[in-house]
Amino acid sequence: MNKYLEINDLGLRDYKEIWDYQENLFQKILQIKSKNSKENLQYETPNFFLFVEHPHVYTLGKSGHVENLLISEKKLAEINASFYKINRGGDITYHGPGQIVGYPILDLENFFTDIHKYMRLLEEMIILTLAEYGLKAERSKGETGVWLDVGTPFARKICAMGVRASRWVTMHGFALNVNTDLGYFDHMIPCGIRGKAVTSLNVELGKTKISLAEVKVRLLKHFLMLFEAEIKEKTEA
Template identity: 45%
Template sequence: MDTLKVYKIGLVPYRKALDLQLNLLEKRKNGEIGDSLLLLEHPPTFTIGRKGNKKHLLMNERYLSERGIHFEEISRGGDITFHGPGQLVGYPIMDLNTKGRDVHKYLRGLEESIVMVLEDFGISANRIEGLTGVWVKGHKIASIGVGVKRWVTYHGFALNVNTDLSYFDMIVPCGIPDVKMTSIAGCLREKEGIQIEDVEEAVVKSFIKIFGFENAKVITAFDYNPENLLESDLLYNLEEELEKDLDLLI
C-alpha cells in the first residue's frame, strides 16, 4: 500500500488550481510522482462541465463580473456548480491503473468517502440512484465531477461546509431542477463555527480507508491565510512550493 500526499493550499483562484492539477496530472501519468490530493477553497466561481447546459446559468456573465464572480467552462463531467469560500474542494490526482480502471467504482468511492466524513460529524448522508453526489434528507451537500486522462484522475468533489448557499440560486445546480442545497453548518444548527480544517482531517482519514492507502503525508504549502493567497505572487509561490515538496518527498 502507498502513501497519499495531501496538499492543503487554502484559497486559490479556480484557473490557478486547474493549471496546478494539469501539471501534477502529467507528472503522475509519467510516473514522476505518486497519488496526491489537493484540498482547497476557491473564490466565488461557477464552473460548467463539458456536457453542461449554459441555460442552467440563470444570470448573464456581465451580472457575475460586476459582482466579482468568475465563470469557467471546463473539461470535467457533470453540469454547472458553484465553488466559493466555506466549501471544501478536493482534487485527487490518482492513477486508476492501480485501482482497477473502473471510473464508476472511483465515483462511488468519492461519494462513499464523503458519506464517511459526514458520519464523523453526526450527519446521516446517502447517495441517490441515478444521480452523482451526496445528499442529506433530500438536500445536496456535495457535488462530484471528474476527469480522467490515461486512467489518471483530476477534478473531484466539492463539499459544502459553511458555504453561502445563496449563490446556488443563480444556477440550476448540477442541472437538476428544483434541487435544494445544504451544508455541514446548516445540518448542525446547534454547532456554529464548523471549520474547514476539521473537515479536511476527516477527508484525509476517509480517503485512506476507501482508496486503500497505508497512510497520508499532509503538506501545508502556505500558512492558512486566504487573504495572502490572493496576492499576485500566488502562482509563483504555489508551484515553487509544491515542486520543492515533491522533490523532497517522492
C-alpha cells in the same frame, strides 16, 4: 503499485491557477506512464491529493448546458464571481469560500481500474465523514454526489462531484459545502437538476461555523481507509 499520497492544502486560491496546477500534475503522471509503456520501464507514478477553497466561481462541465447559469456576465461581476467551461464531467457547479474542494490526482492503476468504483468511494468518504457529525447522508440514484433526505420532498445536496480521467489518471473531484454561502446557488440550476435544494454542514448542524481543518482531517482519514492508501511523508530539502 504506489499507494502513497502527496497531500497539499492550498488554502484560498484562484480557480484557474489551481486548474492549471492540476493539469501539470495530471500530465506529469501521464508522461511517466507513456515513458514506461514505450520503453518497457517500471517507474512509479505519484498520487496527489489537493485541498483548496476557491473565490466565488461557477464551472460548467463538458456535458453541461450554459443555460443552467441563470445570470449575465454583468451580474457575475456584481457578485464578484467568475465563470469557466472546464474539462470534467457533469454540469454546472459553484465553488466559494467555506467550501472544501478536494482534487485527488491519482493513477488508479495504483489502486484499481474502475471509474465507477472510484466515484462511489469518493461518495462513501463524504457519507462516512458526515456520519461523524450525526448526519445520515446518501447517494441519489442517477445523480452523482451526496445528498440528505433522498426520496423525500426535502432532498438536498451537500456535496457535488465531477471528474476527468485519462489512461486511469484522475483530476478534479468533489466540493463539500461546509460554511458555504448558499445564496450563490440561486444563480444557477445546480448540476442541471431542477427542483432540488442545496445545503451545507453548518446549516444542517445549526451552527454559524464549522472547523474546515477538522472536516479535512476526517475526510482524509476515510479516504486513506477506503483506498488503502498512506500519506507520503515530506522530506526536508
